[in-house]
Amino acid sequence: QVQLVQSGAEVKKPGASVKVSCKASGYTFTSYYMHWVRQAPGQGLEWMGIINPSGGSTSYAQKFQGRVTMTRDTSTSTVYMELSSLRSEDTAVYYCAIAPSSAAFDIWGQGTMVTVSS
Amino acid sequence: NFMLTQPHSVSESPGKTVTISCTGSSGSIASNYVQWYQQRPGSAPTTVIYEDNQRPSGVPDRFSGSIDSSSNSASLTISGLKTEDEADYYCQSYDSSNHGVFGGGTKLTVL
Numbered sequence: 001q002v003q004l005v006q007s008g009a010e011v012k013k014p015g016a017s018v019k020v021s022c023k024a025s026g027y028t029f030t031s032y033y034m035h036w037v038r039q040a041p042g043q044g045l046e047w048m049g050i051i052n053p054s055g056g057s058t059s060y061a062q063k064f065q066g067r068v069t070m071t072r073d074t075s076t077s078t079v080y081m082e083l084s085s086l087r088s089e090d091t092a093v094y095y096c097a098i099a100p101s102s103a104a105f106d107i108w109g110q111g112t113m114v115t116v117s118s
Numbered sequence: 119n120f121m122l123t124q125p126h127s128v129s130e131s132p133g134k135t136v137t138i139s140c141t142g143s144s145g146s147i148a149s150n151y152v153q154w155y156q157q158r159p160g161s162a163p164t165t166v167i168y169e170d171n172q173r174p175s176g177v178p179d180r181f182s183g184s185i186d187s188s189s190n191s192a193s194l195t196i197s198g199l200k201t202e203d204e205a206d207y208y209c210q211s212y213d214s215s216n217h218g219v220f221g222g223g224t225k226l227t228v229l
Contacts, residue, residue, distance in 0.1 A: 047218030
C-alpha cells in the first residue's frame, strides 16, 4: 500500500538546522509531487512547500523562502526537508503528504516532531 | 496573499446538522478546488471532502461540501451528528501560484 514514513523526532537549539526525511513506498516515487505541511502545538496546518520528485524542482511558501530546502533521492525514494536558522516558533510537527488521485492530500506521513529549545 | 477564514469553533448536539464555513480572502474561491480534512488529536489529517463536493470512499454521506460563489465561501455540512465527529476540521485550497493554503481550522464539539 501507499505509505510515507518519516524520520524520528528531533530536538534542536535555536539557530541550528534540521533535516527531516520522508520515505515513499507502494507507488512510483516520481509520479506525485511531495508537499510539506507543519503544525505548531495547538495550532493549525501550515503549507510549507512542494517538490517534484521527478525533476527536483521546488516551490516554497513565501514565509519560508531562504530558510527551507527540499531535496529528493530517487535511488531511495526519499524526500528531505531542511529548515535552517531555527527559532522557538518552528517547534511543530512536520508532515509530508501527496495528492495521488485528486486535489486532496490523501496520503500523509506519520509526522515528525521538531522541538527548538535552548 | 490568498487566505481562507474559518470560524474558530462550532458546537451542536448529536443528531443535528452543523455547517462550517470557509471564506476566501480574494479572487474567486471557485477558481481552485476546496478540500476538507478531519483531524483528531495526535493524528494526521484525513480527507472528508475533496474537489469541492466529492466524498472519498469510506466517508459517510452525512458529510457534504459545497461552494457559494456569491459569498466566496465553501461549506462543510455534517448531518446526523455523532459524537465521533468531534474533531478539528480544515479547509484547503490553492492560490494562484498553486501553493497550498489552509484555513485556520474549526473545532467541532458534539455535546
